[in-house]
Amino acid sequence: MSIDKKIVDDMVANGISFVTTVPCKQLAGVIEEVDARPEIFHIPSNKEDEGMGLCAGAWMGGKRPAIIMQNTAIGVTINTLATLTQYYRMPLPMIISYRGELREPVACQVEMAVHTKALLAQMHIPTYHFHKESDASELDAILKYTFMCNKPVAILTDASFWGGYGDQ
């Protein structure tokens, strides 16, 4: 089974039915899979804080949401995470492409990569880092944990997890 399909299977199995995405090369296969699933309403957003607003509304409307984005978005969404998702105590799985790690070809991506885990730690956001494909076996448990504790939870997926970037 492809890793893209496995990730989306886990999302569907955990009742996630509202997914917002901001495009990403590494996550393109997951986004395509999300879009293809009849169980999921896929709503692309123009910026990640907007996406978190959509997810907050969807959750209050009775759906389990998720957001798919790049780690640069952590810089965009700190205020939304603090004053909306965390303040009102809402669950939000964040499946994040961890750009700027090993095998990264674009130097500027490293500039946010070095801040990513520090920012997530400062925000007290539970954070999981998928480095090898087998790490994805924890996704099901992470999703259950997210909806158990009603918190935003970060799942960082780096280039090694995806089998390289730019040289695949």
Place this chain on the structure above:
Amino acid sequence: MIRSEILREIAPILHDQLVVCNIGLPSQELHMIDDNAKNFYMLGTMGLSSSIGLGLALSQPKTVISIDGDGSVLTNLGTLPTIANNVADNYILMIIDNGSYGSTGDQPTYAGKKTKLEKVAEACGCENVVVCIDVDTGKVLQAAIDSKKMTVIVVKCDSGNIKLPVITMDPVVIRDRFMKAVAS
């Protein structure tokens, strides 16, 4: 009319609907005028009233009204294409356009200068965009609810604020009672 006068006038219409209310004075005013479980007050996160309301409308069948401001829509201008391209006929975005950032001291917004939010909304693909003056808000809002078509209303009104206290209700309480009202 200023925003608080409009909210007072349309409160009987809002009372029966799910309302997502913008940060700052709009939420404080609605809280003072008609606090009830069907109001979701934003205590922070400027700009996301329209996004929260759209997500809610897309996820359940009841009518949802997002009360937003011209300044807040400008903060999250990317919301308008998302709204246009994800039609929810139970969704109304009501932009109270007083041409100023009311909660921070009435500094002028670009919507009070050359930018026309109704034209921006139309250019983004929103199909039912209605512009009205303050005194017509109730009539226009009721018509939008009755139409069962996704509608963006731009209410042109005066800039100005009343003095009132901040909302001290716990955010989790606001959210919890709102979710119960949504599900009821």
